[in-house]
Amino acid sequence: MPKKILVVDDEPHLVKYMTAFLEDSGYETCSASNGEEAMEVLKKENPDLVTLDLQMPDETGTRFYRNMTKSKLHKDTPVIVISGLPGRHLAVSQPFAVFEKPVDRDALLEAIKKAIG
Amino acid sequence: MLDVANMDWRRLLDALPCYVSLQDPELRVIWGNTVHRRDFGEAKARTCSKIYKLRKSQCADCIVKKTLEDGEERSKELQLTTRNGERLNVIAHSAPFYDATNQLLGVVVTKVNITSVKEMQKQLIMVGQTVAGMAHSIKNIMMGLDGGIYIVNSGIKDDDQKEIKDGWEIVLLNFEKLSRLVKDILYCSRDREPNYKLINPNSVVTDVYNLFKDLAVRYSIEIKLDLDPGLDEAVIDPDGLHTVLANLVTNAMDACKMDLWKDTHLIEIRTKIGSDGSTIFEVADNGMGIDKELKHHVFEDFFTSKGDKGTGLGLMVTQKILKEHGGEITFRSRPSHGTTFVAIFPKRSIEGAKSGNEGR
Numbered sequence: 001m002p003k004k005i006l007v008v009d010d011e012p013h014l015v016k017y018m019t020a021f022l023e024d025s026g027y028e029t030c031s032a033s034n035g036e037e038a039m040e041v042l043k044k045e046n047p048d049l050v051t052l053d054l055q056m057p058d059e060t061g062t063r064f065y066r067n068m069t070k071s072k073l074h075k076d077t078p079v080i081v082i083s084g085l086p087g088r089h090l091a092v093s094q095p096f097a098v099f100e101k102p103v104d105r106d107a108l109l110e111a112i113k114k115a116i117g
Numbered sequence: 118m119l120d121v122a123n124m125d126w127r128r129l130l131d132a133l134p135c136y137v138s139l140q141d142p143e144l145r146v147i148w149g150n151t152v153h154r155r156d157f158g159e160a161k162a163r164t165c166s167k168i169y170k171l172r173k174s175q176c177a178d179c180i181v182k183k184t185l186e187d188g189e190e191r192s193k194e195l196q197l198t199t200r201n202g203e204r205l206n207v208i209a210h211s212a213p214f215y216d217a218t219n220q221l222l223g224v225v226v227t228k229v230n231i232t233s234v235k236e237m238q239k240q241l242i243m244v245g246q247t248v249a250g251m252a253h254s255i256k257n258i259m260m261g262l263d264g265g266i267y268i269v270n271s272g273i274k275d276d277d278q279k280e281i282k283d284g285w286e287i288v289l290l291n292f293e294k295l296s297r298l299v300k301d302i303l304y305c306s307r308d309r310e311p312n313y314k315l316i317n318p319n320s321v322v323t324d325v326y327n328l329f330k331d332l333a334v335r336y337s338i339e340i341k342l343d344l345d346p347g348l349d350e351a352v353i354d355p356d357g358l359h360t361v362l363a364n365l366v367t368n369a370m371d372a373c374k375m376d377l378w379k380d381t382h383l384i385e386i387r388t389k390i391g392s393d394g395s396t397i398f399e400v401a402d403n404g405m406g407i408d409k410e411l412k413h414h415v416f417e418d419f420f421t422s423k424g425d426k427g428t429g430l431g432l433m434v435t436q437k438i439l440k441e442h443g444g445e446i447t448f449r450s451r452p453s454h455g456t457t458f459v460a461i462f463p464k465r466s467i468e469g470a471k472s473g474n475e476g477r
Contacts, residue, residue, distance in 0.1 A: 010374070011257075012335050013287040017264025020280075024271060034377070060377075102260035105267075 003116050004028040006047035008038045008061065009082070018051060025109055035060025039067055042074055048116045049096075051080045078115040080108070136207070136228035139214060140165060140181055147223070156199040165226075170198035181224045184211040188221060195228075206235040247430065250421065254298055261291035290332065297367075300360060301430040304437065311354035311441050315467050318351045318358070318396050319344045322386055325362040329370070337380065338373045340366070343387040351396040352465040357438040358398075361446075362386070364431040365400035365458050372404025372456055379403065394464035395444070403455035407448070415448065435460070 005027050007018045012033065019029040030045045032038035038060075042050070050068070054061040069075050078096035082103055097111040130137045131151040138149040138160065146160040146168055154160075157168050166176050180191040192210040199205060207228040214223045268284030271277075326342055333340050366384065373382035387399040407415060411422055416436055432446075439446045443463050450456035 011261070013261055013290065014264055016283065016287070017261075017267055020264075020268050020271060036377070101256045102263045 002026060002028045003048040004030065004045060005112070006038065006041055006045065006050045007031040008033075008035070008050060008064065009053040010034055011053075014053070021105060022112075025112075027112075035062075035064030035067075038064045042068060042071075042077075046073075047077065049078050049080065049112060051082055052095075054081055054083045080111060080115070135230070136226075138226050138228075139223055140226060141223045142185055142221075144179075144181060156201075156203075156205075157197075158200045169195070171195070180209060180211040181226060184213055184224045185221065188213045194231075197228075204232075205230055206232045251298065251302065251430075255295070258291045258295050258298070261294070262288060265289075265291060293328070297360075297363060298430075301364075301434050304360065304434045305430060309441070311357055311438070313352050313465065313467070314355055315350055315352055316355050316358070318348055318353065318388055318398070319346075321355055321358050322362060322388060322398070325359060325366060326386060328363065329366050333370060333384065336370065336374050336382075338370060338382040338384060341383065341385045343385055345388050345390055348388050348390050348396065351462065352467050353396065353442065353462050354438070357442065358462075361435050361438050361460055362398065362400070364435045365398075365460070368431060368458070369400050369402035369404065369456070372402050372406070374404075376403075376405035376453070378453060391461060391464075396462045396464075398460045398462075399457055400460075401455065401457040406452040406454050406456055407450040408452055412450070416446075 005022050007015055007022070007029055008031070009015050009018065010033050015031045015033065019031055022029050030041050030047060032041045038050075038052075041047075052061055052065060054065075065079065068077070068079070081095040081098045083098065083100060096115050099108055099111075127148075127150075133150060134152065136150065136153045136156070138146050138153050140146050141162075144164045144166075145162040146165055147162055149157065149160045160168070165171065165181065175195060178193075180193045183189070184191055190210065190212045192208055195207050195209050197205045197207055207230055210227045210229075212225045212227075213221055214225045216222050265284045265287030268287060269281055270284075272280030272282075272284055322342065322344060326340055330340050366386065369384045373384065376382065383403050385399075385401045387397075387401070389397040389399070391397050407422075416432060436446055439460055439462070443465075444461050446458060446460045448456055448458045
């Protein structure tokens with residue numbers, strides 16, 4: 001069964017880009033456009049990995065990450081942070097990997113493979 | 118002839134452009150030079166904290182006190198308030214003042230006004246932040262372009278017309294973002310005369326509306342027009358007006374996107390004729406509104422409340438364009454209810470405009 005990846009980004013075209021790319025690479029995807037929605041999708045879909053844009057308004061991205069690490073079921077799900085701002089990942093304690101925008105697709109895919117195969 | 122031996126040295130100190138004053142061991146100012154008297158009034162043996170309206174924290178490690186204690190010279194940056202209420206940044210320097218028998222009589226304090234230097238420093242910091250902000254904007258746009266190109270390519274590979282169309286739309290959207298950013302930067306970096314033309318204001322509004330309406334739908338935002346049909350012509354720089362409206366609509370959309378409390382949002386663009394013949398544009402949204410604390414920062418150069426996503430250029434450019442037209446921009450806002458920006462362009466005849474060639 002293909003592994004499932006949750007894409008969290010508030011820009012719809014970036015969600016489309018990431019999901020298209022990940023699906024082409026053989027993964028299933030689901031998506032959310034803000035932190036609150038991401039929490040719901042996380043519970044419903046149980047993804048194997050999350051890509052998270054931390055630049056979303058109102059810091060809902062970091063709040064989502066904090067809630068996720070507190071949840072027993074999802075605290076070990078690897079998170080890959082995608083950010084336009086160097087150092088922003090420091091807001092998140094232990095991301096699996098951090099990518100700056102614009103994302104290097106091959107490197108991202110490699111990181112995902114390393115995390116979930 | 119100059120008789121140095123019998124000269125009144127106070128007159129020499131009076132000629133200096135910086136503040137010179139003498140304080141006694143009780144911290145009372147017993148003399149000040151001309152500029153000191155001009156900005157802080159006659160000393161009248163008031164203490165320095167009174168004369169300069171110092172804050173308690175500033176008095177905590179007073180250089181005059183310390184110099185009185187050990188006779189060492191010191192300097193420190195201070196913020197003073199003049200008798201007219203003007204705030205000054207100064208570098209204060211304290212030096213011991215001895216009599217002929219080497220008895221410490223008091224402290225000579227020299228203060229140099231560095232307010233303009235401080236102002237420049239602040240502006241440089243803001244420019245730095247803006248450049249960083251722009252770099253982030255460009256990175257985001259690049260990622261968007263990257264994505265659009267990827268989707269177009271994958272559509273071509275799968276021979277999927279819809280995917281090609283979707284991808285191309287993303288490319289165009291980001292291209293538009295990039296050209297707007299570049300326009301804003303150029304607009305900020307030079308002074309220019311508006312390129313006045315006789316235009317139909319409502320048709321510029323409609324152009325901007327067409328540019329944004331599809332994008333707005335994706336964020337569940339509806340854009341409505343309320344145009345005064347009587348407003349059929351005005352003399353305005355069309356590019357400038359386009360930039361003003363695009364910036365205001367972008368801001369309104371951001372205010373709606375950042376407002377998580379309503380499911381659907383509304384932006385209304387209105388045109389009106391002012392009682393004095395001016396042309397009035399209003400962009401109203403029911404987004405998150407502007408907090409009280411932020412209200413007076415809104416028109417500050419480079420100010421943004423959007424973190425990495427804003428450059429602080431939008432309203433700066435908007436205000437610049439309005440100023441160049443002799444117009445003005447104002448806003449009213451209620452937190453969590455929405456904001457309305459009002460741009461007023463004064464009535465102008467085409468003859469008065471430089472580039473005009475049509476009569477009115």
